[in-house]
Amino acid sequence: MTSTCPALTGALLLAILQAWEVCMELTIEFDREDDGRWIAEVPELPGVLVYGVTREEAEDRATALAFRVLAEQIEGGAIHSRQTKTVCFA
Template sequence: MNLTIEIEKEADGRFIAEVINFPGVLAYGETREEAVTKVQVLALRVLADKLEHGEVTPEL
């Protein structure tokens, strides 16, 4: 599965990363890398939850 991540720099200097495929999955970080890492972890948690509840099926 490919995740499309959009990254923006906020006025306060923090970065916000959002996974376009999962509405509401976003994370802040002090650096681009930190924001991307945090949002990837969150996206995987959301995906795992959806798999657990049968909302999506795994691609093999």
């Protein structure tokens, strides 16, 4: 006896992929201090606020810190890795 698997239709396949692919969208907000330093903050993750000499450096530091915070939250059980298959910075 052989088992058969029904063909996945386009709509069903799309629904499965959408359920699997979860994108956590994070925003990086920028500001500039009077002394010229750049501040980058990810408001969705409390405490993710960094300084940089340039905007690009501040963005890189904010991105790195955001990933560290997410890793700690996953390791600590605050969020599950299946909730964060993709992280998008807007």
